[in-house]
Amino acid sequence: MATVHVRSIAEFEYRAPESLAEALELLGTEARAGKVLAGGTDLVLQMKQGLARPSLVVDVKQIPELNRLTWSEPVGLVIGAAVPLVQVLAFAGLPKTFGILLEACSLIGSMQIRNRGTIGGNLCNGAPSADSAPPLLCLGAEVVLASSKAARAIPLEQFFLAPGKTALAAGELLVEIKVPTPPARSAGRYLRHTTREEMDIAVAGVASFITAAPQPGRLKTARIALGAVAPTPVRAYQAEAALVGQVVTKETIAEAAEIAAGEASPISDVRGSGEYRREMVRVLVRRTLTSVCEELGIDV
Amino acid sequence: MKIKVNGQAYDIAAQPWRTLLDVLRYDLELTGTKEGCGTGSCGACTVLMDGRAVNACLVFCAEAEGKEIITIEGLAQAGRLHPLQQAFMDEGAVQCGFCTPGVILTAKAFLDQNPRPTEARIREAIAGNLCRCTGYDKIVRAIMSVARIADKGSV
Numbered sequence: 001m002a003t004v005h006v007r008s009i010a011e012f013e014y015r016a017p018e019s020l021a022e023a024l025e026l027l028g029t030e031a032r033a034g035k036v037l038a039g040g041t042d043l044v045l046q047m048k049q050g051l052a053r054p055s056l057v058v059d060v061k062q063i064p065e066l067n068r069l070t071w072s073e074p075v076g077l078v079i080g081a082a083v084p085l086v087q088v089l090a091f092a093g094l095p096k097t098f099g100i101l102l103e104a105c106s107l108i109g110s111m112q113i114r115n116r117g118t119i120g121g122n123l124c125n126g127a128p129s130a131d132s133a134p135p136l137l138c139l140g141a142e143v144v145l146a147s148s149k150a151a152r153a154i155p156l157e158q159f160f161l162a163p164g165k166t167a168l169a170a171g172e173l174l175v176e177i178k179v180p181t182p183p184a185r186s187a188g189r190y191l192r193h194t195t196r197e198e199m200d201i202a203v204a205g206v207a208s209f210i211t212a213a214p215q216p217g218r219l220k221t222a223r224i225a226l227g228a229v230a231p232t233p234v235r236a237y238q239a240e241a242a243l244v245g246q247v248v249t250k251e252t253i254a255e256a257a258e259i260a261a262g263e264a265s266p267i268s269d270v271r272g273s274g275e276y277r278r279e280m281v282r283v284l285v286r287r288t289l290t291s292v293c294e295e296l297g298i299d300v
Numbered sequence: 301m302k303i304k305v306n307g308q309a310y311d312i313a314a315q316p317w318r319t320l321l322d323v324l325r326y327d328l329e330l331t332g333t334k335e336g337c338g339t340g341s342c343g344a345c346t347v348l349m350d351g352r353a354v355n356a357c358l359v360f361c362a363e364a365e366g367k368e369i370i371t372i373e374g375l376a377q378a379g380r381l382h383p384l385q386q387a388f389m390d391e392g393a394v395q396c397g398f399c400t401p402g403v404i405l406t407a408k409a410f411l412d413q414n415p416r417p418t419e420a421r422i423r424e425a426i427a428g429n430l431c432r433c434t435g436y437d438k439i440v441r442a443i444m445s446v447a448r449i450a451d452k453g454s455v
Contacts, residue, residue, distance in 0.1 A: 112343060112428045
């Protein structure tokens with residue numbers, strides 16, 4: 001944990017709109033530069049550190065459109081941006097194939113953090129290490145953004161622009177995350193390496209998600225996403241391509257892991273060197289791929 | 301604005317930029333809840349909000365309006381200690397006592413939802429409560445003694 005100089009927060013106007021329209025109107029007033037407050041586990045901290053100094057805080061927790069949490073086979077999983085992690089984790093009746101997302105969410109922070117923090121906030125905070133990002137990238141998630149003028153949906157791949165920077169335009173907020181139902185015979189795993197056992201930020205995070213092909217030992221699709229080893233969460237497209245179209249073996253997995261490590265562009269910081277992070281990508285890609293193959297009964 | 305703490309309604313100044321932790325300690329003088337880090341990392345400021353354990357240092361007091369807040373002061377009923385408080389004393393799970401209010405409330409919230417936990421799940425549940433004194437074993441033992449434990453554990 002970096003040295004944090006925590007100070008009192010400067011005064012601000014607090015609004016808790018009951019409707020999405022009202023929230024968007026408040027956020028649309030550029031001069032106010034309002035900040036969205038959901039769980040607050042990132043924002044309040046940043047305000048204490050002086051990294052964010054909004055004069056207007058818009059609490060979105062009581063807006064119905066941001067609190068949807070539904071799943072159906074045709075529509076997929078819809079997670080409102082203000083739904084706390086604890087609620088997502090308690091969602092009964094989700095197909096097992098969504099397990100990779102729940103696995104990642106259960107690693108975020110502590111019980112106290114998960115009782116407040118949201119997937120929406122995890123994504124909008126834009127940290128390259130956001131644990132919910134790699135699984136959502138693998139699952140082909142899209143995000144619905146709205147402003148007082150329009151709404152748009154973009155693939156999650158297009159949402160992250162740089163560390164701490166997302167595609168949210170001024171006056172826009174994230175309404176919900178939509179995750180299509182994965183095909184049958186799919187399996188996913190998220191593993192991350194952290195310095196501590198709990199409550200830490202990933203040194204490297206890897207999500208692997210595969211769908212088996214009808215031919216034995218082959219994959220229809222393979223998706224690999226990396227966290228904390230590039231300016232944003234990223235897909236390892238070349239590693240994915242190397243896996244599909246041939247029989248999966250221990251060797252092809254090791255090869256894919258090597259390629260994925262090359263697709264990372266990690267920095268060296270207090271949590272680890274770039275070389276170490278690359279090595280962790282190699283290890284975690286191998287481990288997650290081996291795990292999902294085993295789960296689908298693919299012998300490697 | 302009004303907040304409800306330990307079953308009682310309080311009138312506090314409508315200054316939303318103040319955290320719930322500050323309001324509890326300085327306005328309501330309920331100093332059982334501690335400030336350990338101010339960043340939501342140590343859990344010393346844990347309180348229950350509508351039954352869920354949260355870090356009060358990351359909650360603006362305005363967000364607490366309309367919620368039921370329970371602090372450590374609200375656990376004992378009519379002078380009788382909560383079983384967790386008694387267990388922490390019996391097991392020697394309190395040394396300096398600074399983490400104790402937070403970890404007891406976390407444990408209470410956890411056991412309320414998970415009456416028959418394993419030792420491993422207990423340790424996971426208190427991961428957001430740092431203790432510099434005890435090494436956690438006696439804390440886990442105290443929680444296990446209150447829970448209808450699913451396994452005997454190895455602590």
